[in-house]
Amino acid sequence: MYLTKEEEKTLRGEDGETLRKMIEILVALGDIYGADALIPIKSAQVSGVSYKTIGDAGLEWISDLKGKVRVPTVLNPAGMDMNNWERLGIDPKFAAKQIEIIKAFGSLGIEPKCTCTPYYLNGFDVQYKDHLAWGESSAISFSNSVLGARTNREGGPSALAAALIGKTPDYGYHKVENRTPSFEIIVDFETAGSDYGALGYVAGKMVGSKIPLFKMKSVPTKDEMKMLGAAMAASGAVALYHIDGVTPEIKDKEFVYEKPAESITIDQKDISAVYETSNDSTMKPDIVTIGCPHCSKAELEMLAALLEGKTVVKEFWIFTSREVAEQNKAIVDKIEKSGAKVVCDTCMVVSPAANSYSCMMVNSGKAYAYVPSMCGLKATYGTAERCVKEATGEI
Ligand SMILES: C[C@@](O)(CCOP(=O)(O)O)CC(=O)O
Ligand code: SF4
Known part of the structure; x- marks a missing residue:
């Protein structure tokens, strides 16, 4: 060199x-x-x-x-x-x-x-x-x-x-030249919210370390893409993906690439299977966590709205960066009024704090993949709405 x-x-x-x-x-x-x-x-x-x-x-x-x-x-x-x-x-x-x-x-x-x-x-x-x-x-x-x-x-x-x-x-x-997609993934049903974490969890296992090019029916938000990518990097080793018509490089006319040789379709039932753990009575969570990766302001807002007027009956931890928490104190206060805890600088995976619990509900494909191996708890998957219901004892 x-x-x-x-x-x-x-x-x-x-x-x-x-x-x-x-x-x-x-x-x-x-x-x-x-x-x-x-x-x-x-x-x-x-x-x-x-x-x-x-x-x-x-x-x-x-x-x-x-x-x-x-x-x-x-x-x-x-x-x-x-x-x-x-x-x-x-x-x-x-x-x-x-x-x-x-x-x-x-x-x-x-x-x-x-x-x-x-x-x-x-x-x-x-x-x-x-x-x-x-x-x-x-x-x-x-x-x-x-x-x-x-x-x-x-x-x-x-x-x-x-x-x-x-x-x-x-x-x-x-x-x-190393950023060319090598695997096409077709998702021809509507996706929203935690579906992207479940999709990433399923897709990561299929593509390993290849570069997928998604063809999607829905247009994900940046927060949803964060959840998709995090899960694919955990269940697989994906460091780069493209979404047709959405991500910047694939929309760049100067980015030259050929149609990937391999193509798969992910069905709605593949995604539903990830959620199914939450219907298993042996997987009753004693703790609920959100914020893998760390929550954005929009995600904190969504949680504050879901928790409004409610009180949690079990530990509910929400992870974000100190800067996002400090810039959004009013939203954090609203969340914490329910008894949920907004926690900075750390997370459910890298902290030893959750090690003594037995089953954790998460809305993140990445946490779902890592909590069992890195914290020794069972993990169950739900939407943010389901996580709030679980934490507040509504289900
Ligand atoms: C699981 C992970 O998000 C956090 C733990 O890693 P570390 O302690 O920062 O090496 C690491 C990763 O996925 O890169
Ligand atoms: S495991 Fe922890 S550090 Fe890694 S993405 Fe999730 S919240 Fe962030």
Whole structure:
């Protein structure tokens, strides 16, 4: 891989040990995947933040680094609400470790914004064709597909390396020729709301890491596309998808592609099967959660309306970023009047808070895929309306 004189100097260790280690990671990836150079990135999003997922080894690795990030950088959710961790019963020992992790990132110049929806943050805007180095799979899918930006599926270390160097190797999804759809999916029935999470859950299992091109009857909102992409990245490994007539790249006349060789049709019954778990009497939820990925303002508004005048009878946790919660205090207050809890900086998957429950109802295909393996609870799938009814004891 070609390196500039400046990059070679960094690789020789003349800019310090941390930057040497970081550029070494980028050069190794570039060499493996055939990149010809490093290219500048606009922003980075670093995954591997929760003490639950990275443990002491991760904390030690981050603490050993020195330097400052060269591009705006935010973090994936931590293992707890950083301002109010007692509320969900987090062990103080866990909390102390989590605080250390966020401090270690902070000393590298990373703001303590812990969210899987960085695209909602002010000053963290993403434009069509921007090059990024993001680590959270749902955010990667959203930026590549819905925003038409370009990022590979970075791991925690490679996203952090890109943030500290300000560059990433130019391979994979950074190259337009690797963004061509390779699998057509026809959805010829109306879809809305949590149908997109269920659709993503089903589609992800079929396409693996290919690039699907959807032909859909309905036109999804951005929030619905967020749910679709998050689920496909969890049940499969989809980092980029297109929707005919909807997503920006496929509408771009300069984007040249051929009709995918493989095509499948997803039926309404495939989607209904995902919802069916909620009718199983052995799957009675003792906790309900929403916000995987983190809720947008519109989703908080929808929940506030659904909860109006109601009181929850079981734990109901709603996850969002601190910034979205702080900008929408009145909506958060309305939600919390019901007894539901709006929780920031974390989520049902990366926090240990839900581990003692036995069955969780979610409206997210991604959470549905991950809660059993990452939290050890059973998971059941419902619409947002059904989640509210479950939490308020109406069913
Ligand atoms: C499950 C996930 O959303 C969150 C946990 O990952 P991590 O702790 O940020 O590495 C990661 C992902 O899907 O990229
Ligand atoms: S809410 Fe979902 S998408 Fe966001 S970090 Fe948690 S598991 Fe990942």
